[in-house]
Amino acid sequence: MTSALISTAKERCRMCYTCVRECPAKAIRITDGQAQVVGQRCIVCGNCVRVCSQKAKRVADSTDRVKALLSSDRPVAACIAPSFPAEFTDLDHRQLVGMLRRLGFDSVHEVSFGADLVAREYRRLLAKQDGRRYIATSCPAVIGYVERYHPNMVSSLAPIVSPMVAIARALKHDTDPDLAVVFIGPCIAKKSEADSQPVADDVSAVLTFPELRRMLTHLDMDGVEPSDFDPPHGSVGGVFPIGRGMLQAADIPEDLMTGEVVAAEGRSLTFEAIREFAAGDLGARLLEVLCCEGCIMGAAIENDLPLFNRRHRVRRHAAQRVQQLDTAAWQQAMSDFDKLDLTRTFQADDQRIGPPAGALTDILTRLGKRTADDELNCGACGYETCRDHAVAIHTGLAEHEMCLPNTIDQLRVALQEVEQSKEQLASAQEALMHSEKLASMGQLAAGIAHEVNNPLGVVLMYAHLLLDESPPDTEICDDLRLIVEQADRCKKIVAGLLHFARQNRVVRAEANVCEMVDRFLKAFHIPRSVTLEVRHDLDDPIAHIDRDQMGQVLTNLVSNALGAMPDGGHLTVCTSGDSEDVAIAISDTGHGVPDENRKKIFEPFFTTKHIGKGTGLGLAVSYGIVKMHHGDIQVESNTDPAAGPTGTTFTLQLPRRVAEEAAELADDGLPPA
Numbered sequence: 001m002t003s004a005l006i007s008t009a010k011e012r013c014r015m016c017y018t019c020v021r022e023c024p025a026k027a028i029r030i031t032d033g034q035a036q037v038v039g040q041r042c043i044v045c046g047n048c049v050r051v052c053s054q055k056a057k058r059v060a061d062s063t064d065r066v067k068a069l070l071s072s073d074r075p076v077a078a079c080i081a082p083s084f085p086a087e088f089t090d091l092d093h094r095q096l097v098g099m100l101r102r103l104g105f106d107s108v109h110e111v112s113f114g115a116d117l118v119a120r121e122y123r124r125l126l127a128k129q130d131g132r133r134y135i136a137t138s139c140p141a142v143i144g145y146v147e148r149y150h151p152n153m154v155s156s157l158a159p160i161v162s163p164m165v166a167i168a169r170a171l172k173h174d175t176d177p178d179l180a181v182v183f184i185g186p187c188i189a190k191k192s193e194a195d196s197q198p199v200a201d202d203v204s205a206v207l208t209f210p211e212l213r214r215m216l217t218h219l220d221m222d223g224v225e226p227s228d229f230d231p232p233h234g235s236v237g238g239v240f241p242i243g244r245g246m247l248q249a250a251d252i253p254e255d256l257m258t259g260e261v262v263a264a265e266g267r268s269l270t271f272e273a274i275r276e277f278a279a280g281d282l283g284a285r286l287l288e289v290l291c292c293e294g295c296i297m298g299a300a301i302e303n304d305l306p307l308f309n310r311r312h313r314v315r316r317h318a319a320q321r322v323q324q325l326d327t328a329a330w331q332q333a334m335s336d337f338d339k340l341d342l343t344r345t346f347q348a349d350d351q352r353i354g355p356p357a358g359a360l361t362d363i364l365t366r367l368g369k370r371t372a373d374d375e376l377n378c379g380a381c382g383y384e385t386c387r388d389h390a391v392a393i394h395t396g397l398a399e400h401e402m403c404l405p406n407t408i409d410q411l412r413v414a415l416q417e418v419e420q421s422k423e424q425l426a427s428a429q430e431a432l433m434h435s436e437k438l439a440s441m442g443q444l445a446a447g448i449a450h451e452v453n454n455p456l457g458v459v460l461m462y463a464h465l466l467l468d469e470s471p472p473d474t475e476i477c478d479d480l481r482l483i484v485e486q487a488d489r490c491k492k493i494v495a496g497l498l499h500f501a502r503q504n505r506v507v508r509a510e511a512n513v514c515e516m517v518d519r520f521l522k523a524f525h526i527p528r529s530v531t532l533e534v535r536h537d538l539d540d541p542i543a544h545i546d547r548d549q550m551g552q553v554l555t556n557l558v559s560n561a562l563g564a565m566p567d568g569g570h571l572t573v574c575t576s577g578d579s580e581d582v583a584i585a586i587s588d589t590g591h592g593v594p595d596e597n598r599k600k601i602f603e604p605f606f607t608t609k610h611i612g613k614g615t616g617l618g619l620a621v622s623y624g625i626v627k628m629h630h631g632d633i634q635v636e637s638n639t640d641p642a643a644g645p646t647g648t649t650f651t652l653q654l655p656r657r658v659a660e661e662a663a664e665l666a667d668d669g670l671p672p673a
Contacts, residue, residue, distance in 0.1 A: 005044055005060045005191055006037045012056035017402060019048035019057065020382025024271045024291075025145060025351075028382070029397045038397070041351045043144030044189040045291045046299025047267060059188055059300070063215055065205045066182055070104040074180045076204075078105040079167050081185030082112040082234070083241035085317040086296040086310035087209040087303065093317065094226035099216055102224045105182070107171075112234025112321070114167030116334065119237060119250035121160045121342050126252060126260075126286060134158040134286050135277065138246055140193035141291035143346060145271065150278050151348035158286075161199060161344045163240060164190060168202040170232070170337050180204040184212050186241075186298030189291070198344045208300035232333035235325055238318030241295035242311055246288055263288040355387070356394045363390040368406040380404035453494050460487040506546045506628045508658070513582050514541040514575055520554050521573065529568030537576040543656045545629060550654075553622040557586045557650050560619070564590025564648060581631075582656060587649040592639035601635065630658045 015033045020026070027041035028048065035056070037048065049057040069076050078100045088096055093110075100108045118138065125134065137143050137158045146153050161169070168181040183190055184207045194203040207215075239245035243265040247254055254261045262284040264273040270289040277287045292298050296310040305313075356363075364386065369375050375386040381402040383389040392398035401407055467480040514536045526532050561571055569589035576583045593601060602623040626633045631654040638646050 005039070005188065006042065006046075006049065007058045007060075008035050008037065009056045009058055010034050012054045014054050014056075016053070017380070017382035018051050018053070020398075020402075021379065022047040022051045022267065023382075024267055025149065026383070026388075026392065026397065030399050030402060033399070033401070040349075041148065043141045043148065043291075044192045045141040045145075045267075046188040049188065050299045059208065060191065061211060062191065062205050062207055063211050066207055066215070069180045069182065069204060072180075074178055075106045075176055076104070076180045076182060077107045077109060077171055077175075077230075078103075079109045079111050079114070079164065079171075079181055079183050081164075081183070081187075081241065081295065082110060082115065082238045082318065083186050083295045083298065083301075083310075083314055084184075084209070085313040086241075086305065087186060087301045089303065089305070089313065092226075094228060095224075097227045097229055098224045099219060100184075101227055102219055102221075103215060107230040108227070109167060109171065109232075110229045110234050110238075110321075111163050111167050111183070111185070112237040112240065112318070113232045113333070114163035114165075114170065114234075115237025115240035115246070115249055116235050116330075117166045117170065117237075117337060117340070117342060118160060118163050119240075119246060120334070122158065122246065122286070123250045123252060125158060125160065132156075133277070133284065135274065136246065136286060136288040137344075137346075138162045138240070138288075139290045140187070140189040140196075142270065142274070142289055144189065144192065145291075146274065147346060147349045148351040150274060151350045151352075153274075153278050154346050154348045156277075157346045159343045159345065161202075161342050162193065163237065164193070165199050165202045165344070166340075166342050169340060169342065172202075173337070173340055174232075182207060185209070186295055186301045187292075188299050198346070210300055210302050213302075231329070233321070233325060233330060235322055235330055236318070238321050239315060241314055243290060243294040244288070245294070252286070259283055260285045261288065262286070265290045265293045267291065353391060353395050355391050359394050360387065360390050363393050363400075366400055367393075367403045368409055376405055378405065452490075456487060456490055456494060460484065460491060463487055506549065506625075508544040508546055510542055511545050511547045511550075512541045513543050513545075513577075513584065514538055516547055516550065517554070517573060517575060517584065520551055521558075524555070524558060526571065527562065527568070530562060530565055531570050533570065533572045535572070535574040537574065538582065540577075540579075540656075541575070541582070543577075543582045543654060544658070545654060546625075549625045550629075553625050553652065554584070554586075556619060556622045561586055561588035561590065561648070561650075564588050564592075569647075577656075580656060582654050584652040584654075585649055586651075587647060589645060589647040592646045593635065593637040593648050594639050598635060598637065602633075626652055626654070629654050631655060 013034050015030075015035075017030070017035075019035050020028045020030065024045065024047065025041050025043045027038045027043070029036045029038050035048075037057075046059075049059060080096070080100070084093070084096065091099075097108045122136070133156055135142065135146060135153065135156050135158060137160055140162065143157060146157055164183045164185070168183070171181060172179050181203050182205045183194065183203050186209055188208060191206045191208075193199065194206045236249045239248055244254065244263045246252075247261065247263060252261055254263055259282075262273065262277075262282055264270050264287075270291055273282070273287060273289055276282050277284070293307055294311070296314055297307060301310075364370075364375070367386065367390065369386050369390075377385045381389045381398065381404065383392060383398070386403075389398055389403065393400060463480055463483045467477065467484060470477045470480055517536075518534065521532065521534065558571070558573075565571070565588055571589075572585075572587040574585045574587070576585070602619050623633055631652060634651045634653070635648065636651075637648040638644055640646070
């Protein structure tokens with residue numbers, strides 16, 4: 001039944017890992033960010049239920065089981081834990097007993113008498129002086145922890161039943177062996193204890209205090225009469241749910257001088273004490289530990305009363321019961337059950353996980369823990385150390401994403417990648433818009449050029465004829481020269497438009513880039529006022545390009561560079577590259593390109609030259625050629641002498657080889673996929 005005792009409402013689980021952090025058995029498996037209780041490892045301490053702020057942990061409900069017992073022919077006894085005053089603060093014990101009888105219980109008993117029986121057994125156990133060391137077994141969560149995580153210490157578990165089982169055996173022995181006993185208390189682990197094999201026939205069902213409240217909510221209060229508990233009545237066993245209450249009930253002193261008895265309560269102290277006891281470091285004959293800070297702080301108490309307020313309520317009720325106790329009747333009852341068998345056995349269920357031999361380093365590396373300094377041991381994942389987390393990952397109990405520092409680092413990297421992708425997307429969108437603009441301009445230019453070219457040729461031809469027939473140094477001759485000059489300029493513009501509009505295919509061939517640049521510069525007229533510097537930083541100058549088209553690009557770029565240095569300057573042409581790309585950079589020391597014009601320079605017909613000095617098509621044509629080569633063209637420029645030397649650098653980035661499919665798309669004037 002352990003596997004079904006605690007479950008998780010997935011819709012409420014928020015990946016806070018609090019349950020992992022608070023689980024002393026590390027019985028929580030994280031799968032797809034959801035916390036699941038692993039039944040085989042769970043000791044049912046209820047810490048995960050207590051600390052879950054989202055109320056995502058659900059405890060198996062026993063109310064239907066109890067209702068079935070009440071409706072059966074079997075006699076049913078309710079045995080209520082002595083911690084009930086810490087929960088039912090709005091009722092006195094007589095009202096509560098009356099309600100339980102109204103629910104249909106044949107008898108109602110207080111488990112404090114069972115605690116008295118158990119206390120006597122511990123007193124007898126320590127009186128043997130057999131040299132053995134024992135761990136008290138009143139807390140079922142402690143038993144589960146030792147059986148699973150200290151199986152070598154099972155023989156040290158005191159072979160004594162809990163008060164719940166003790167009162168059940170006493171009632172069955174005294175009344176009817178077929179009596180159904182229902183325990184009502186603050187402990188979820190009691191459900192597991194009642195179903196455990198060594199005591200499976202003693203308690204028929206376990207109700208937690210919240211489950212009893214739900215049953216009482218539907219109770220018809222008419223006819224409910226206050227009533228007292230049925231005998232046998234308990235004595236000092238009423239303080240059992242308070243820390244060290246068992247020791248007081250058994251009259252066993254926790255003598256700090258002898259150190260024979262050590263007591264501890266609460267999650268951290270209890271399991272630390274068990275580990276030290278197992279290591280032999282305590283030197284104690286009896287270790288009395290409770291998983292909670294006393295049963296009064298059990299996971300199945302729903303009110304918000306603080307610890308000492310609950311202690312006060314339980315202590316006050318226990319004191320009143322002792323004052324009203326019929327001592328002679330109690331002593332007779334204790335004598336009647338003197339020979340009652342209150343022993344039990346335990347069984348090891350080893351759930352320990354050893355560190356993986358070779359996988360731990362790999363897991364730590366995946367968590368970003370490459371060195372010891374990287375192991376922050378921050379506990380955000382719910383495990384005390386990074387290595388504990390790595391072991392849990394290896395066994396399938398945890399996920400890599402639980403490591404908060406590593407997740408933050410991965411998110412930071414992811415954000416950087418997203419930012420880079422965003423920049424690339426923006427660049428691609430800009431290139432696409434530019435390509436669409438070029439395509440539209442090309443279609444317009446082709447139509448205009450074809451329509452204008454023929455009549456322009458006629459105008460130019462007849463202007464030349466008239467100029468040849470006109471007498472020199474006349475006014476009409478000057479007018480004809482102006483017509484010829486402007487017609488020639490129009491013809492150049494039309495030729496540029498036709499070249500811009502023409503869908504040239506890239507004819508790639510193996511070419512030596514350095515040699516191509518040198519030949520071009522030798523054939524290009526460089527003014528004497530401009531000094532030329534050529535640098536080749538290419539180990540491998542071979543690339544598959546269209547040499548003629550790249551010559552046109554170089555012509556446009558060098559012409560622009562020279563135009564930017566009318567009074568002379570320095571022109572630098574540099575080649576470089578790597579195994580994938582080659583680059584050609586053309587730099588001048590001219591006046592530079594202002595920031596407001598830098599985004600426009602590749603647009604058709606945009607020019608900063610004086611009228612008649614440029615058409616504004618050179619860079620647009622160059623841009624198209626480079627893109628058809630599946631390459632890129634970048635520009636850097638400075639116009640402020642205070643910021644450094646002025647000038648402009650155009651850099652062509654060309655792939656050495658282009659995949660056939662991408663090349664075909666580019667040759668067809670389409671952007672590559």
